[in-house]
Amino acid sequence: MTLTVIATTMATGLSTAAAEPPSARPAKSKVQVAWVSSVVATTPTAITGVVKDKGKNRRRVVLQQRFPDGWTKVARSKTGRDGTFSLALPTHWLYSAKTRVVVAGTRKNRAVRTKPQRVSVVPSWTPQGSPDSWAYISPKLRARFNPCKPIDYRINIAQAAPWAASTIDTAVAAIALGTGLRFRYRGTTSAVPWATKGTPKQTRSTDLLIAFAPQSQTKEDITGKQGRGGAAKMVWGRDRRGRLALIKRAGVVIDTVKPLDAAQATRVVIHEIGHAVGLGHTGDVSQQMNGTAEGYYSPLQLGAGDLTGLAKVGRQAGCVRPLRR
Structure with a gap:
């Protein structure tokens, strides 16, 4: 297994559009995540971190990845009473994608999301030949299945x-x-x-x-x-x-x-x-x-x-x- 841990990410709560009295505003949250940049395919891997806010409420946490059609939820969980969480990173296929953690807001705490980090799932072997050695079966048609349906x-x-x-x-x-x-x-x-x-x-x-x-x-x-x-x-x-x-x-x-x-x-x-x-x-x-x-x-x-x-x-x-x- 090849795991590369990179710098911890910290993010603060998302801004709100309307100004509210200080007593009515949800409190800011912070989230720290220990990212992996590269992992070998099919290796069970978790993205872990901690949400820091006031109180001991369990927060809903989502792992999202960005593809050409937008951000997609790939895993979800809840924090423990101590704010820690663990999200299963998809490793069943080979990809490289921007990935982020989103923590849902509550009545008392603001929503928060991390800055996107590049995460890659790589093969366990060294692929031979040139990455350019491929072709569509019909370049003009770009024929393919819809990958978002089984x-x-x-x-x-x-x-x-x-x-x-x-x-x-x-x-x-x-x-x-x-x-x-x-x-x-x-x-x-x-x-x-x-x-x-x-x-x-x-x-x-x-x-x-x-x-x-x-x-x-x-x-x-x-x-x-x-x-x-x-x-x-x-x-x-x-x-x-x-x-x-x-x-x-x-x-x-x-x-x-x-x-x-x-x-x-x-x-x-x-x-x-x-x-x-x-x-x-x-x-x-x-x-x-x-x-x-x-x-x-x-x-x-x-x-x-x-x-x-x-x-x-x-x-x-x-x-x-x-x-x-």
Whole structure:
């Protein structure tokens, strides 16, 4: 675990717009916080501090982080009688964000918030390659899911090897770590993305479908390839940067005819889910989004370019809302 404690922050109460008699004004509060600047992903970490005010009232305390769509509450708690508090810092995904503590006001004490501090959650490995080695699957569309809503996914592994379920679990976890997207497993299905006639189709209730299937069951060309991934339905949406393609449904199909072992299949599924959430190919073979066969034998870790791209299509890029027709 890498924890860097930086200078303690002190903040005083927020100013009020209207002047009030001294006896009627809530008292000022002070809050001191011991910040961390960097923490390794998945390491349980707490932001601790103390609220100093008159009386021994328990105060509501909130941890907020700033993304392009504004300040978002990520944790909440209450102070003890001695004014101390502890707030769980999210470490389940990789990000760098301004973070602050907000203490709610009471009848006797003013609200208070700290100055924002930069907090980063970093990988436990050293990402290889250049951070610039990434691309959108369609640069003009900037296609991506809305990271502020969970993605319901189902799997079809009836025709796959026994290790298929674990490879999907590993791949989904890797993409979630890089994006901050929330994936919700909804069970198995017999459906196949871009299904051919007679094969069950992906339904509206499945945002992401991951299937191991032969060429005969999908309209996408997977012959001679390990698999295919991408959006199945998109609508126009908007984020803080402007208009983009909002992915509503996406699919991944892995060829059951192509001989792959568990490690190779995991890389393929990571790669294809990368396409499904909006990433294109890169020529850097150290990246999981490399499009050549050589890339499937690279170390099973997200590269520096992969992480940049996943951040661009994930929570750190802000929420996406559909455009009204």
